[in-house]
Amino acid sequence: MKNGEVNHLRRMGSAWAVIAVVADLVYWFAVGPHVPPGRLTEAAKNNQMDFNILMLVALPVLLGVWVYLAYSLRVWSAKRGGPEPVGGPAAASNRRTQVLWISITSVAVLAAAAFGTVALIVDHGSGGGEGPNPVWMPTGAAKAETAALAGKATWAPGTNAVLPVQVIAQQWKFTYRYPTFGGFESPDLILPANTSVAFNVTSLDVIHSFWAYQLSIKADANQGVNNVAFTETKGPGQFVVRCSELCGIWHGSMYNYGKVVSQGAFMQWAQQTEMANAANTKLLPPFAYTYAPDANGAAGGLYPDGTVTPYNSSLTYGAKQPAS
Amino acid sequence: MTISAERPTDVVATPPSTSGAVRRGGWFSQHLGTALIAAILGYLFGHWLGNHIAGNYTPVVNSGVNDLANFFGLLFGVVGWLLGIGALNYPLAKIAGRSGTEKTPDVEGFSKYFRYSTDHKTVGLQYVIGVCLFLFTGGLLAMAIRTELLNPTTHIFAPSTYIEIVSEHGTIMMMMATSIVVGPLGNYLIPLMIGSRRMAFPRIEAFSFWIFTAGYMVIFSALPYGGFPTGWTGYAPLQNQAGPGMISYLFGFAVIGLGMMAAGFNIAVTIINYRAPGMTWGRVPIFVWSILATAALLTLATPVLFSAGLFGILDRVDQTAFYVAEHGGSSYLWENLFWFFGHPEVYIMALPAFGIVAEILPVFCRKPLFAQKVGAAGMIGVALLSFFVWQHHIFQSGINPDMRPLFMLTTELISIPTGFIFLVGMGTLYKAKIRYELPMLFSLALFFNFLIGGLTGVFLSDVPVNVTVHGGFFVLSHFHYTIMGGLLFAFMAGLYYWLPKMTGLMLNKKIGLWQFWLMFVFFNLTFFPMFIIGLLGQPRRVYTYAKNLQGLNDFSSISAFILGISFLIFAWNLAYSWFIKPEKAPANPWDSLGLEWQTATPVPVHNFDRIPVIMTDPYHYGEPGATALADLSGVSSSTGNPA
Ligand code: HEM
Ligand SMILES: [Cu+2]
Ligand SMILES: [Cu+2]
Numbered sequence: 001m002k003n004g005e006v007n008h009l010r011r012m013g014s015a016w017a018v019i020a021v022v023a024d025l026v027y028w029f030a031v032g033p034h035v036p037p038g039r040l041t042e043a044a045k046n047n048q049m050d051f052n053i054l055m056l057v058a059l060p061v062l063l064g065v066w067v068y069l070a071y072s073l074r075v076w077s078a079k080r081g082g083p084e085p086v087g088g089p090a091a092a093s094n095r096r097t098q099v100l101w102i103s104i105t106s107v108a109v110l111a112a113a114a115f116g117t118v119a120l121i122v123d124h125g126s127g128g129g130e131g132p133n134p135v136w137m138p139t140g141a142a143k144a145e146t147a148a149l150a151g152k153a154t155w156a157p158g159t160n161a162v163l164p165v166q167v168i169a170q171q172w173k174f175t176y177r178y179p180t181f182g183g184f185e186s187p188d189l190i191l192p193a194n195t196s197v198a199f200n201v202t203s204l205d206v207i208h209s210f211w212a213y214q215l216s217i218k219a220d221a222n223q224g225v226n227n228v229a230f231t232e233t234k235g236p237g238q239f240v241v242r243c244s245e246l247c248g249i250w251h252g253s254m255y256n257y258g259k260v261v262s263q264g265a266f267m268q269w270a271q272q273t274e275m276a277n278a279a280n281t282k283l284l285p286p287f288a289y290t291y292a293p294d295a296n297g298a299a300g301g302l303y304p305d306g307t308v309t310p311y312n313s314s315l316t317y318g319a320k321q322p323a324s
Numbered sequence: 325m326t327i328s329a330e331r332p333t334d335v336v337a338t339p340p341s342t343s344g345a346v347r348r349g350g351w352f353s354q355h356l357g358t359a360l361i362a363a364i365l366g367y368l369f370g371h372w373l374g375n376h377i378a379g380n381y382t383p384v385v386n387s388g389v390n391d392l393a394n395f396f397g398l399l400f401g402v403v404g405w406l407l408g409i410g411a412l413n414y415p416l417a418k419i420a421g422r423s424g425t426e427k428t429p430d431v432e433g434f435s436k437y438f439r440y441s442t443d444h445k446t447v448g449l450q451y452v453i454g455v456c457l458f459l460f461t462g463g464l465l466a467m468a469i470r471t472e473l474l475n476p477t478t479h480i481f482a483p484s485t486y487i488e489i490v491s492e493h494g495t496i497m498m499m500m501a502t503s504i505v506v507g508p509l510g511n512y513l514i515p516l517m518i519g520s521r522r523m524a525f526p527r528i529e530a531f532s533f534w535i536f537t538a539g540y541m542v543i544f545s546a547l548p549y550g551g552f553p554t555g556w557t558g559y560a561p562l563q564n565q566a567g568p569g570m571i572s573y574l575f576g577f578a579v580i581g582l583g584m585m586a587a588g589f590n591i592a593v594t595i596i597n598y599r600a601p602g603m604t605w606g607r608v609p610i611f612v613w614s615i616l617a618t619a620a621l622l623t624l625a626t627p628v629l630f631s632a633g634l635f636g637i638l639d640r641v642d643q644t645a646f647y648v649a650e651h652g653g654s655s656y657l658w659e660n661l662f663w664f665f666g667h668p669e670v671y672i673m674a675l676p677a678f679g680i681v682a683e684i685l686p687v688f689c690r691k692p693l694f695a696q697k698v699g700a701a702g703m704i705g706v707a708l709l710s711f712f713v714w715q716h717h718i719f720q721s722g723i724n725p726d727m728r729p730l731f732m733l734t735t736e737l738i739s740i741p742t743g744f745i746f747l748v749g750m751g752t753l754y755k756a757k758i759r760y761e762l763p764m765l766f767s768l769a770l771f772f773n774f775l776i777g778g779l780t781g782v783f784l785s786d787v788p789v790n791v792t793v794h795g796g797f798f799v800l801s802h803f804h805y806t807i808m809g810g811l812l813f814a815f816m817a818g819l820y821y822w823l824p825k826m827t828g829l830m831l832n833k834k835i836g837l838w839q840f841w842l843m844f845v846f847f848n849l850t851f852f853p854m855f856i857i858g859l860l861g862q863p864r865r866v867y868t869y870a871k872n873l874q875g876l877n878d879f880s881s882i883s884a885f886i887l888g889i890s891f892l893i894f895a896w897n898l899a900y901s902w903f904i905k906p907e908k909a910p911a912n913p914w915d916s917l918g919l920e921w922q923t924a925t926p927v928p929v930h931n932f933d934r935i936p937v938i939m940t941d942p943y944h945y946g947e948p949g950a951t952a953l954a955d956l957s958g959v960s961s962s963t964g965n966p967a
Pocket of ligand 2: 169170172207208209243244245246247251254
C-alpha cells in the first residue's frame with residue numbers, strides 16, 4: 001500500500017467489525033430467545049439454539065457482503081469520477097485473496113456440518129423422523145418400543161419410562177394411539193410433562209407429515225412405514241399439529257391442537273379415555289407400527305401387518321373380499 | 325488448443341438467395357397455425373384410440389375419464405404439433421430413403437418467428453417470447469395465490485381450485501426456469517461468443533424450442549380436467565390417487581424433459597466442438613462456462629425425471645405399482661427419483677444466473693473479471709456436487725436417517741463453490757469505476773438477493789434446524805430468493821444487456837428504472853416476511869393459517885401485487901421500445917469487449933463473415949494497449965488454416 005492512499009479494506013473491515021458485533025449481540029440477547037419453536041421440549045430448545053448459533057455466523061457474513069457492497073458502490077461509482085481502473089493480471093486475480101476466501105468459507109462450512117452432526121446425534125435425531133430403525137435413541141426407548149408391540153408397555157408418573165405414542169395420519173386428520181393404555185385411539189394428543197416421548201408416525205394413505213410445531217417434531221407419514229421421532233417434553237403447554245406435506249385437497253385443514261400436561265393429569269386422562277373407549281378399542285386392529293388398508297377400502301377394516309387380507313392385484317379397489 | 329475452421333455448412337448458414345427476392349413461406353407451408361391444427365387432430369385421434377382400447381377399464385375414480393384416452397390424446401397431440409410445425413420433415417424424409425438434401429426453407433421476414441427455424445438467432449428470439457409467456461401465466465397464478473392468502477378464513481377459491489392454482493404455478497415456473505436463460509440467451513449468444521457460425525445440431529435446437537412450447541400446453545391441459553393436487557413435486561401415492569389432470573403433469577414433465585435434454589446436448593456439443601481457432605478453455609467467456617455446466621446438468625439429470633414421469637404414467641394407465649406401497653412399490657421411490665433430478669435442476673436455475681452477472685460486471689466496472697478460473701472451476705464443482713445432495717429434500721422422511729450427516733455435509737460443501745461467485749463479484753467491484761446502467765443494477769441485485777437465499781440454504785441443510793423449517797414458508801422463501809431473486813434478476817440483466825444486440829433496438833432506460841426499483845424493493849418486501857411466516861409455523865400449500873399471521877401475510881400479498889406490476893412495466897417497456905418509440909441501438913452500446921458485440925447488428929445469417937481467430941480472453945478492461953480480443957479478418961470460412 002502506497003503512502004497516502006486510502007486503505008479501503010481496512011476502512012470496510014473496521015466498519016464491518018463494529019456492525020457485526022453489535023448485530024450479533026442484539027440478535028443473541030434480544031431476538032434469539034424468542035425464536036420459534038420456543039422451549040416446550042428438549043428438541044425445541046436445542047433446535048432453537050442451533051438456529052441461533054447459525055445466525056451468529058450468518059449475520060456477520062451477510063453484513064460483511066453488505067458493507068462491502070455499500071462501500072464499493074459509493075466510493076467506486078463512475079459518477080465520482082475517480083481514477084481509471086487499472087487492469088492487467090494483478091487486477092484479474094490475486095492468489096492471496098483467493099486462497100484466503102476459499103479457506104475461510106471451507107472452514108466455516110465444515111464447522112457448520114460438524115456442529116450440525118453433533119447436535120443431531122446428541123439430541124437423538126433432533127425431533128426429526130428417524131425411520132423405522134432409529135440409530136440415535138434416548139435410553140429406554142428401544143425397550144418401550146418393543147414392549148409396545150408386544151402389548152406389554154407400561155408407563156406411570158415418575159418412572160422416567162419412555163412413552164410411545166402412535167401418530168396415524170390419513171386424509172385429512174391425525175389420530176393418536178397409546179399402546180401403553182390398551183392401544184386406545186384418540187383424536188387428542190395429550191402428553192405428560194418432563195417425559196421422553198417416542199412418536200411412531202405412519203400413514204394410511206398418501207404421504208403426510210406430522211409437524212408438532214412447538215414440540216419441534218417433524219416426521220413424514222408414509223403408508224406401511226413407521227417413522228420414529230423422539231423428544232423430551234418440558235413444562236406444561238399447548239401446541240399445534242399441522243400436516244406439512246401436501247396430501248390433497250383438504251391439506252390446509254389438516255391440523256389439530258395438543259397439550260402437554262402434568263404427569264398426574266396425563267395419567268388420569270389416559271386411564272379415563274382408555275375406559276371410555278374400551279368398547280371401540282376392541283374393534284380396532286391390534287396395535288401395530290403400520291397398518292395396511294384391506295380391499296374393503298381405507299375407511300373400512302384396518303389390519304395390522306402380517307395379517308393383511310391378501311390383496312389380489314387383479315381385482316379393482318372396492319371389490320368385496322371376505323373380511324379376515 | 326485450436327479447432328479446425330472447416331465445418332459443414334449444409335444445413336444452415338446458407339446465405340439467403342442473392343437473386344434479390346426474399347423467400348417467404350406460403351400460407352400453406354408449415355407454421356404455428358398448421359401445428360395447432362395438427363395438434364388438435366392428433367389429440368382427438370389419441371383420445372378416441374385410448375377410449376377404444378381401454379374404454380372398459382382404467383377409468384379415473386369419479387371422473388368418467390379414461391386415463392389412457394387422456395394420455396394418448398396428449399401423446400398424439402404432441403406428435404401432431406411436431407408434424408404440423410415441420411419438426412419431423414427431415415427425419416421422416418431420411419427414413420423414407422429420400423436424399424438428405426432437404427433444407428429447411430430460409431424464410432425471411434417476421435413470419436419466420438412462427439416457423440420451424442434452424443437459425444439459432446431466430447430460435448433465441450422465439451425463446452424470449454416463449455419464456456416470457458410462460459413467466460406471465462405463472463405470475464398471474466401467483467397473484468391468485470397471494471389473493472387467497474389475504475385472509476386466513478375467508479376463501480376466494482374452493483380448496484380444490486386453490487391447490488390446482490398452487491400446483492400449476494409451481495410446475496409452470498419450475499419448468500420455465502430451466503430454460504429461461506439457456507433457451508433465449510444460450511441459444512442466441514453461445515455461437516456468437518465462441519466464434520461459431522452455427523450450432524452443432526440446428527434441427528435438434530429447433531426441436532427443443534417447439535417441444536418446450538408443446539410441454540407448456542400439456543401442463544396447462546390439466547386445467548379442464550380439474551388440475552392436479554400434488555404441487556410441482558408430484559409426490560406419490562397422492563399422484564396415483566389424483567384425478568385425470570395428473571397425466572398432464574407427468575406427461576408434461578416428460579415432454580419438457582425431452583426439450584431440456586435436446587437443448588443441453590446440442591449446447592454442450594457446440595461449446596466443446598465449435599469454438600473458433602484460438603478459443604482455448606482459458607479464454608472461453610464465463611457465461612459460456614456457466615452454460616456448459618448447465619448443459620451438462622440438463623443432459624445428465626433430466627433423463628431421471630423423464631423415466632420417473634413415465635413410471636407414474638404406467639402406474640396410472642397400466643396398473644403397475646412403482647410408487648404404490650400396498651402393491652409392493654414405494655412412495656420413497658418417486659421422492660428419490662424426483663429429487664435426484666430436482667436438486668441438479670436447482671443449479672440448472674442458478675448457474676446461468678451466475679454466468680450472466682459475471683459476464684456483465686466487468687463491462688460496467690471497466691475492470692477485468694476477478695478470479696475467472698476460480699469462477700469457472702466453481703461452476704463445474706457445483707455441477708458435480710449437485711448430484712450428491714438430493715436427500716436434503718427428504719431429511720424428515722424416515723428413509724436413510726443415518727445418511728443425514730452425509731447429506732448435510734455434501735449440501736454444505738456445495739456452498740463453497742457457490743460462494744466463488746461472490747469472490748468473483750466482490751473482487752471485480754474492487755477499485756472499479758461503476759456505471760449504473762440497468763444490466764448492472766439487476767446484476768448487483770442478484771448479489772443482494774442470492775446472499776440471503778444461499779445463507780438460508782445453509783440453515784435448511786442443518787438437519788436440526790431443518791426439523792423446524794422444512795415444509796414451511798421458510799423453504800418457500802429460500803428458493804424464491806435463489807430463483808426469483810437470483811435467476812430472474814439475472815435474466816432481466818441479460819435481457820437489458822443483450823436485447824439491443826438481438827433486436828437492434830435499445831430498451832427504454834427510464835421505464836427500466838421504474839421496473840428495477842419496484843421489482844427489487846417489492847421482491848424483498850414480498851418474500852422476506854415469508855421467512856418469518858415460516859418460522860412462525862405456516863406450512864406451504866395451505867389456504868388457512870393462524871390468525872396471528874394475517875398481518876404478515878397481507879403485507880406480503882400487497883407487496884406481491886406491486887411486484888406483479890413491475891412485470892407489467894417490463895412488458896410495457898418491450899412494447900414501448902419495440903413498437904411505439906423504437907430507438908436504434910448503437911453497435912456496442914455498453915462498450916463491451918465481448919466477441920458477440922464485434923459482429924454487425926443485426927447479426928448476419930452466418931454470424932461472422934470470416935471465422936475469427938481468438939487472441940485472448942474478453943476481459944481486458946482497464947488495460948490500454950492490450951491485445952485485441954480477436955482477429956475478425958481471421959481465417960475464411962472454408963479455406964485457410966487455423967492460427
Ligand atoms: C448455498 C446453496 C444452497 C443450499 C445450501 C440449499 C439448501 C437447500 C435445502 C437443504 C433445501 C431443502 C429444504 C427442505 O425442504 O427442508 C432446499 C430447498 C430448495 N432449494 Fe435450495 N439450497 C441452496 C441453493 C439453492 C439454489 C441456488 C436454488 C435455485 C436456484 C435453490 C432452490 C431450492 C428449491 C426450489 C427448494 C425447494 C423445493 C421444494 O421443496 O419445493 N436452492 N435448499
Ligand atoms: Cu396431510
Ligand atoms: Cu436441493
